[in-house]
Amino acid sequence: MTEACLGLPAPAKLNLFLHVTGRRPDGKHLLQSIFTLIDLADTVDLTLLPSGDVEREGVLTGPAEEDLCVRAARLLKERFRVGAGVRIRLEKRIPVGAGLGGGSSDAATVLIGLNRLWNLRLTRSELMALGVELGADVPFFLFGRNAFAEGIGEKLLPVELPDARYRLVWPGRGVSTGKIFSAPDLTRSTETRKIAVFSDSIRNRWPALPGHNDLEPVAARIEPAVQKALRMLSESGFEPRMTGSGSTVFAVEPEGAPKRSLNLPEGWLEFRVRSLPVHPLASWLTE
Numbered sequence: 580m581t582e583a584c585l586g587l588p589a590p591a592k593l594n595l596f597l598h599v600t601g602r603r604p605d606g607k608h609l610l611q612s613i614f615t616l617i618d619l620a621d622t623v624d625l626t627l628l629p630s631g632d633v634e635r636e637g638v639l640t641g642p643a644e645e646d647l648c649v650r651a652a653r654l655l656k657e658r659f660r661v662g663a664g665v666r667i668r669l670e671k672r673i674p675v676g677a678g679l680g681g682g683s684s685d686a687a688t689v690l691i692g693l694n695r696l697w698n699l700r701l702t703r704s705e706l707m708a709l710g711v712e713l714g715a716d717v718p719f720f721l722f723g724r725n726a727f728a729e730g731i732g733e734k735l736l737p738v739e740l741p742d743a744r745y746r747l748v749w750p751g752r753g754v755s756t757g758k759i760f761s762a763p764d765l766t767r768s769t770e771t772r773k774i775a776v777f778s779d780s781i782r783n784r785w786p787a788l789p790g791h792n793d794l795e796p797v798a799a800r801i802e803p804a805v806q807k808a809l810r811m812l813s814e815s816g817f818e819p820r821m822t823g824s825g826s827t828v829f830a831v832e833p834e835g836a837p838k839r840s841l842n843l844p845e846g847w848l849e850f851r852v853r854s855l856p857v858h859p860l861a862s863w864l865t866e
């Protein structure tokens with residue numbers, strides 16, 4: 580029997596490094612990156628509605644057409660001519676526009692949950708092909724485990740990462756991914772490297788992170804709070820890096836290090852998180 584109501588996690592991600600290696604003919608940027616799942620998560624509640632409507636509740640107040648949860652549900656409904664509907668209730672913990680992939684993860688969780696609630700029996704790769712229509716990070720969350728990414732983030736290979744604790748600082752505001760990618764001073768030609776170069780570095784040099792984030796200098800210029808967050812973490816003895824297109828910065832927290840809180844400006848947030856080896860809903864994804 581199919582459940583009529585599901586309460587599901589949508590975990591955040593970190594980009595351990597992010598190289599921009601070129602552009603596609605449509606203008607989107609080609610990347611090399613390692614994505615890791617972390618245990619900071621939103622909660623998505625899905626309730627089956629026989630009426631066929633897609634309804635939403637929660638903290639996001641923008642237009643429904645821009646809500647990635649609603650867009651994910653409508654995409655599935657239209658593509659597979661689903662008669663049933665859903666009420667989506669979102670409990671947001673992942674800051675918005677933070678480089679933590681929150682919206683993409685919420686959308687991925689809606690796809691995974693509705694695949695079950697609406698009994699669609701789509702495979703992981705079918706869901707990933709739909710997901711990339713919603714955003715470049717969505718396929719990663721549907722892949723379901725830590726990954727080396729190429730293309731715009733849709734070409735994924737599994738990668739083994741050390742169990743790690745990370746310290747995150749969200750500097751009180753988000754940044755627009757589109758603005759960062761369209762900046763004239765963005766480096767777009769970092770040399771493409773073999774995955775082995777990155778995995779060897781992780782094996783031999785951890786907790787030092789491989790590579791760098793090409794989006795970091797641009798975000799730090801556009802949003803001075805990003806620069807300040809990087810400086811505060813580094814003055815506290817960490818080796819900080821920005822995730823995705825920002826605004827969150829993070830650092831590996833060495834095992835056994837003192838767990839002192841940072842003295843952050845008002846409105847900023849600090850998170851202490853652990854890596855996850857797999858997505859909490861990985862067992863719902865079938866080959």
Ligand SMILES: C[C@](O)(CO)[C@H](O)COP(=O)(O)OP(=O)(O)OC[C@H]1O[C@@H](n2ccc(N)nc2=O)[C@H](O)[C@@H]1O
Binds near residue numbers: 683
């Ligand atoms: C920076 C990353 O977070 C790395 O994980 C992602 O590449 C961003 O993924 P996302 O937030 O899902 O981004 P999207 O919603 O697909 O795109 C937002 C904006 O960034 C641009 N964009 C996005 C991804 C990409 N590889 N190249 C781009 O130029 C898009 O053209 C769009 O104007």
Ligand SMILES: Nc1ncnc2c1ncn2[C@@H]1O[C@H](COP(=O)(O)OP(=O)(O)OP(=O)(O)O)[C@@H](O)[C@H]1O
Binds near residue numbers: 679682754824
């Ligand atoms: N469920 C959602 N959660 C967060 N943002 C959403 C959601 N639905 C739509 N959005 C919109 O998507 C935009 C990007 O939000 P998100 O938090 O996913 O960015 P991000 O963490 O920077 O993502 P990325 O790491 O993929 O760049 C925001 O401008 C927000 O208005």
